Amino acid sequence: MLAVATVAPASADGPRAGFKLDQEATVFTSPDQKIRLEQYAKETKDRGLLFQFWTFDADHRHAFLLNPREGDDLAGYSAGFRFSPDSQWLVRMQKLGSGSQTLFLYHRNGYRFSAATKKPLGDLAWDYFFTTPASKKMHRDPENPYGLDHAFVALVKGMEENYAWMGQHWPDSRYVVVSLSFDMQGEDDKTAPWIEDWHCVYDLKTGAFSVPPDFADHNAKAVTYPQPK
Incomplete structure (x- = not known):
């Protein structure tokens, strides 16, 4: 069973006062055309931005806030979204800072989407990575709020078609392919490796x-060891 967050998405008539529709952000619509997702932004006192993500039905009713109780660490950044082919799952691609991004996973219940995992999907992906042999000589910095330098978690393209372009023949809406990248900037050990575009499947x-066996060749190339001087 998936660990489901206990906090349900906020229900209301729509965005609160001060939040305006972000005209530059894409409006996302589920494949079954029953759910639309809009992004709203509000300027803060320090001239930054706070973003909220709202889902509605096709007639712009049944408003639900996708990201309640999130801190100001997400200020200033809109997000990208992808629906699963069956419209039951939603992945949010959220920039966190310079060179940093994570993923959030949501599951549908009627007209609403609620958090499908207690931690961001990106954090869970890193947790998994550090159980694999590829993480040898790598570590997560406890002083770094994200655990790694320039930690970037991406959704590999093709979720909407079940990754057919990768030659996969997986069941409909069953898997999400995730890409992990980070560098060891600032590390004292100059021989420490880094990774770029390492793939795993959720x-x-x-x-x-x-990690499916047919990802082995790709992942081997994703790990780089600096040449000794």
Whole structure:
């Protein structure tokens, strides 16, 4: 069973006062055309921005806030979204800062989407990575709020078509392919490796990560060891 967050999305008539529709952000619509997602922004006292993400039905009713109780660490950044082909899952691609991004996963219940995992999907992906042999000689910095320098978690393209372009023949809306990248900037150990575009798969049915055998060649090239001077 997936670990589901206990905080339900906020229900209201829509965005609060001061939040305006971000005209530059894309409006996303689910494949079944029943859910639309809009991004709203509000200027803060320090001239930054706070973003809220709202879902509505096709007639712009049943408003639900997708990201309640999030701190100001997400200020200033809009997000990208992808629906699963069956319209039951939603992935949010959220920039966190310079060179940093994470993923959030949501599951549908009627007209609303609620958090499908207690931690961001990106954090869970890093947790999994550090259980694999690829993480040898790598570590997460406890002083770094994200655990790594320039930690970037991306959604590999193709979720909307079940990754057919990768030659996969997976069940409909079953898997999410995640890409991980980070560098060891500032590390004292100049021989420490870094990774770029390391792939793993998240199973939406079981809530577990894995690395399919046919990812082996790609992932081997994703790990780089500096040449000794």
